[in-house]
Amino acid sequence: MRYLSVKEIAAIWAVSERSVRNYCAKGRVPGAFLIGKTWSIPADAQKPNRSNARVSRESPLLRTLRQEKTAALRGGIYHKTQVDLTYNSNHIEGSRLTLDQTRFIFETSTINMAGESVGLDDIIETVNHFRCIDYVIDHAEDPLSEHLLKELHQILKSSTSDSQKDWFAVGDYKRLPNEVGGVATSSPENVSRDLRSALRRYNNQDAVSLEDVAAFHVAFERIHPFQDGNGRVGRLVMFKECLKNGIIPFVITDEMKLYYYRGLSRWDSEHVYLIDTCRAAQDTFKAELDYFRIPYVG
Numbered sequence: 001m002r003y004l005s006v007k008e009i010a011a012i013w014a015v016s017e018r019s020v021r022n023y024c025a026k027g028r029v030p031g032a033f034l035i036g037k038t039w040s041i042p043a044d045a046q047k048p049n050r051s052n053a054r055v056s057r058e059s060p061l062l063r064t065l066r067q068e069k070t071a072a073l074r075g076g077i078y079h080k081t082q083v084d085l086t087y088n089s090n091h092i093e094g095s096r097l098t099l100d101q102t103r104f105i106f107e108t109s110t111i112n113m114a115g116e117s118v119g120l121d122d123i124i125e126t127v128n129h130f131r132c133i134d135y136v137i138d139h140a141e142d143p144l145s146e147h148l149l150k151e152l153h154q155i156l157k158s159s160t161s162d163s164q165k166d167w168f169a170v171g172d173y174k175r176l177p178n179e180v181g182g183v184a185t186s187s188p189e190n191v192s193r194d195l196r197s198a199l200r201r202y203n204n205q206d207a208v209s210l211e212d213v214a215a216f217h218v219a220f221e222r223i224h225p226f227q228d229g230n231g232r233v234g235r236l237v238m239f240k241e242c243l244k245n246g247i248i249p250f251v252i253t254d255e256m257k258l259y260y261y262r263g264l265s266r267w268d269s270e271h272v273y274l275i276d277t278c279r280a281a282q283d284t285f286k287a288e289l290d291y292f293r294i295p296y297v298g
Helices: 006-013 017-025 060-071 077-092 099-108 120-138 146-157 188-203 210-223 230-244 254-265 272-291
Strands: 033-035 038-042
Touching (some): 017 210, 060 077, 060 120, 060 230, 077 099, 077 120, 077 254, 077 272, 099 120, 120 146, 120 230, 146 188, 146 230, 188 210, 210 230, 210 254, 210 272, 254 272
Antiparallel strands (some): 033 038
């Protein structure tokens, strides 16, 4: 029997190589087998049927987050996620608020800076980020779309000093070219096209893995569709997609920032850098799930 590679089968089936590997790993391609880390696939293998309706089942974590959010419960996983994800994601982007100050704002809806001088935007974006997490929890099972991405950006940047600038589009794509880490990103006129292409590739997958979530994150950050706030929106999306697809979510901490940036910049040559960073963050979240006695798989 003649065997073909993942790349050759992907071209025949008109799907991504990642989708072919997922089909094989799930045993959906009869006769396919691994040699080392490489799949050999029968040349006459048929593309597995793709389910048109994905059955989404609320995970114990998502159910708990929703219950604690509705009850405004203090001291649970919802409370901890709000504080940890907001503090770290904002701090990566330069916020000067401490973890304790972030927690104080969440718990009391008041500000106690103890004589410190902190930018008003840091405070506003902290409150807005809490609202973004609520949006992610409420819409965890929604398909990833341009509308959802714009909604997150609208919530995050609402009432900030950026929202007062004529050239800054809150809740819409950038109007001026920008770069990230000294690297050019999609031009304003190409953002919608590039993002739709990335969304189409992501949403057309039969099953979503941690690597798929990370791959979309890399694509999103390279497009950099908004004038500012791309990192925080991108990390919120990763959290959402983990909740949706039964993947243990994670918080990229400020201490992981350099490893995270290395993973983004070297994705094309070594996926392992970003994946290992995400997995290390998952281990921390697993410990928190264990503490709160929330079951998970994986």
